[in-house]
Amino acid sequence: MTERTLSIREAAAETGVTAHTLRYYERIGLALPVARAKSGHRRYGEPELRWIVFLRRLHATGMPIRKMLAYARLARKGPAGADGRRALLEEHRREIKERLGQLTSTLEVIEQKLALYDQLPAPPAEHAPRER
Amino acid sequence: MTERTLSIREAAAETGVTAHTLRYYERIGLALPVARAKSGHRRYGEPELRWIVFLRRLHATGMPIRKMLAYARLARKGPAGADGRRALLEEHRREIKERLGQLTSTLEVIEQKLALYDQLPAPPAEHAPRER
């Protein structure tokens, strides 16, 4: 029943960010001040880790820190912030879908270009191939 | 048969970047020095526009400018740079696929969270909902 807690180094390894970044997130208010050992050292539990991982997901999919911050503030308000959180998530869902489309269409463009390298005797010309 | 050329402003509108950015791309070597009117003003033709659009696609899908620069240099070498260009494109294809996976899995996470807002009487708790 002992709760497993991690040092900042371990938490960093677990979440895939650096210890510097964990402290940074805390000081800008993206994460709450975490529990401390009596030495003053941070101790991370499961909920903190899950929160960081979720933030990184949002960030990796293009959400800027300012928006994550807004979401974090709403989360701290509990039920009162539910509508706002939902709106932010819906907005981000839209943006993810947009990015998916962008990636997919560029993937196609690249596949086409690559196909040229396979099929042509001479490599495809690119804009202004001369070099002086 | 007259070639249609655009001013920097028009080219910017056409490609979706600012005139500032067009000049910036030229000075860092991402785009070749473009033709000039006798006034000294830049004149953009079709190939230049297509090149810029392609660069923006690469960039929008996560390619850093340094890599685009490497690609541009290879393109200027013509056939001699074909292998290198191909390798860069293949690498970027891999990264795009990775990003697609990341976006897709995060999209699922968000869909799940959103589903909670629809089904629960109380909104879902988030890490450390208290606000002092």
Place this chain on the structure above:
DNA sequence: CTACGACTTCGAGCGCGCTCTAAGTCAACG
């Protein structure tokens, strides 16, 4: 008791990709 190493805070610094400013030139209009 001492030395070590992992932690702490605070603040400065950095790489990226623009973005903007200042000062000047040129062409066309009235």
Place this chain on the structure above:
DNA sequence: CGTTGACTTAGAGCGCGCTCGAAGTCGTAG
């Protein structure tokens, strides 16, 4: 001929998201 306005260059500045350095504290090993 004078004004307007779109362009030119070179270089400084900026927002983002970390990243690092300095200086100090704590707790365990030898």
